[in-house]
Amino acid sequence: MRKSKEEAEKTRRRIVTSSAAEFRERGIVATGLNDLMRAAGLTHGGFYRHFDSKEQLVAEATDEAQAAVIKRMKDAAGRGRTKSRSHGGLAAAVGEYLSIRHRDDPRDGCPLAAMGSELARAGAKTRETATAGFQNLVEILASEFQGIKPDRAKKRALVTTATLVGALTISRIVNDPTLSKAILREAVDSIVSA
Amino acid sequence: MRKSKEEAEKTRRRIVTSSAAEFRERGIVATGLNDLMRAAGLTHGGFYRHFDSKEQLVAEATDEAQAAVIKRMKDAAGRGRTKSRSHGGLAAAVGEYLSIRHRDDPRDGCPLAAMGSELARAGAKTRETATAGFQNLVEILASEFQGIKPDRAKKRALVTTATLVGALTISRIVNDPTLSKAILREAVDSIVSA
DNA sequence: TGTACATCAGTGAACGCGCGTTCACTGATGTAC
DNA sequence: TGTACATCAGTGAACGCGCGTTCACTGATGTAC
Numbered sequence: 274m275r276k277s278k279e280e281a282e283k284t285r286r287r288i289v290t291s292s293a294a295e296f297r298e299r300g301i302v303a304t305g306l307n308d309l310m311r312a313a314g315l316t317h318g319g320f321y322r323h324f325d326s327k328e329q330l331v332a333e334a335t336d337e338a339q340a341a342v343i344k345r346m347k348d349a350a351g352r353g354r355t356k357s358r359s360h361g362g363l364a365a366a367v368g369e370y371l372s373i374r375h376r377d378d379p380r381d382g383c384p385l386a387a388m389g390s391e392l393a394r395a396g397a398k399t400r401e402t403a404t405a406g407f408q409n410l411v412e413i414l415a416s417e418f419q420g421i422k423p424d425r426a427k428k429r430a431l432v433t434t435a436t437l438v439g440a441l442t443i444s445r446i447v448n449d450p451t452l453s454k455a456i457l458r459e460a461v462d463s464i465v466s467a
Numbered sequence: 468m469r470k471s472k473e474e475a476e477k478t479r480r481r482i483v484t485s486s487a488a489e490f491r492e493r494g495i496v497a498t499g500l501n502d503l504m505r506a507a508g509l510t511h512g513g514f515y516r517h518f519d520s521k522e523q524l525v526a527e528a529t530d531e532a533q534a535a536v537i538k539r540m541k542d543a544a545g546r547g548r549t550k551s552r553s554h555g556g557l558a559a560a561v562g563e564y565l566s567i568r569h570r571d572d573p574r575d576g577c578p579l580a581a582m583g584s585e586l587a588r589a590g591a592k593t594r595e596t597a598t599a600g601f602q603n604l605v606e607i608l609a610s611e612f613q614g615i616k617p618d619r620a621k622k623r624a625l626v627t628t629a630t631l632v633g634a635l636t637i638s639r640i641v642n643d644p645t646l647s648k649a650i651l652r653e654a655v656d657s658i659v660s661a
Numbered sequence: 662t663g664t665a666c667a668t669c670a671g672t673g674a675a676c677g678c679g680c681g682t683t684c685a686c687t688g689a690t691g692t693a694c
Numbered sequence: 695t696g697t698a699c700a701t702c703a704g705t706g707a708a709c710g711c712g713c714g715t716t717c718a719c720t721g722a723t724g725t726a727c
Contacts, residue, residue, distance in 0.1 A: 275687090277691090300584065303496045316704070322703055401642055403640050428656075431649060442633065475671095509671070509672090511714090
């Protein structure tokens with residue numbers, strides 16, 4: 274049954290990746306190791322060959338999810354910038370984050386929005402990871418604010434990121450589709466036209 | 468052992484109130500009926516004399532928590548308005564919501580921030596309640612925006628409420644106290660000086 | 662108004678189930694000579 | 695290079711425990727006559 278080092282490493286990455294999606298879709302506490310291992314195509318017994326505890330997996334899965342969202346935002350901003358409109362990068366990144374697609378697919382989305390209230394109660398390592406991810410998002414947005422001093426841009430980006438996370442979270446809570454869309458649309462408008 | 472109708476009704480309210488605090492502090496999924504009944508000074512067996520299911524209690528506890536936060540915001544706005552500064556009501560309400568006190572005491576705070584990502588996965592009744600609570604918050608803020616048309620005020624309040632919830636949630640996730648404070652401060656500044 | 666009986670709030674044990682974690686086992690991989 | 699042995703990825707059963715829910719029981723409250 275033993276697998277090669279290379280294969281074992283691939284298995285480990287597969288567990289982290291599929292767990293990152295499961296946690297974002299179902300929540301951290303609500304998702305058991307059984308669910309996670311099954312999602313990775315394994316049985317639960319092998320879990321501790323790869324991780325010390327569920328908490329360690331939570332931290333690594335959060336890290337991977339954050340990295341993916343950061344790449345997604347950078348890519349969107351890059352695409353927006355080439356359109357050479359003023360604030361094109363900002364508008365594209367914000368529009369991507371507050372898209373219907375992002376709202377309806379938490380598995381692939383921002384962990385701060387998908388598991389925010391649970392991250393506030395998570396272990397030290399996970400919160401450290403989440404903090405770093407948040408700061409990365411802030412930097413991406415700050416670099417898209419044109420014509421203002423860097424420290425003003427940073428402060429504005431702090432607030433903008435809070436708006437993004439809050440708007441996406443609430444758009445998922447709300448049971449009225451029109452209201453949900455309006456939250457996303459008005460948040461985009463407000464940020465881009467500020 | 469039977470209690471009078473009056474006493475039974477008091478017990479029921481006590482369960483809802485203490486559960487509202489427990490859910491906000493520990494999370495919905497992570498808090499068991501045993502914890503909830505013990506927090507109300509009872510044993511777990513009596514739970515189903517008062518509620519059909521845990522989900523029903525979650526809905527009622529969310530409702531009560533929302534109502535408390537709405538009152539808190541209204542009171543703060545009222546106090547701020549008497550100072551007769553321009554935007555005094557807005558500044559007071561926003562300052563209250565984004566206070567260190569609120570951040571450090573989720574038991575008494577806004578359920579959208581304390582359990583936001585779990586509310587997005589909650590039952591229909593709970594989401595309905597959360598939606599109504601959100602709309603109440605929006606209305607309170609909208610009524611404090613002076614000198615703009617009601618529908619513009621409503622749209623702006625939609626975004627402002629998203630910023631409040633996002634900023635508070637993130638201020639609780641972040642493990643750097645300076646950053647946490649900065650998020651709250653910059654969000655207040657940005658909203659009040661807009 | 663007093664009495665007999667039904668109701669039901671709350672207790673504590675029990676239900677089946679899934680949790681996070683541990684362990685004996687398997688057999689292919691890696692290592693030492 | 696070939697052989698013997700140690701390692702360890704993954705399986706499946708089991709650990710103790712707490713979950714949400716049900717139930718028999720208790721005795722005070724409420725109701726009917």
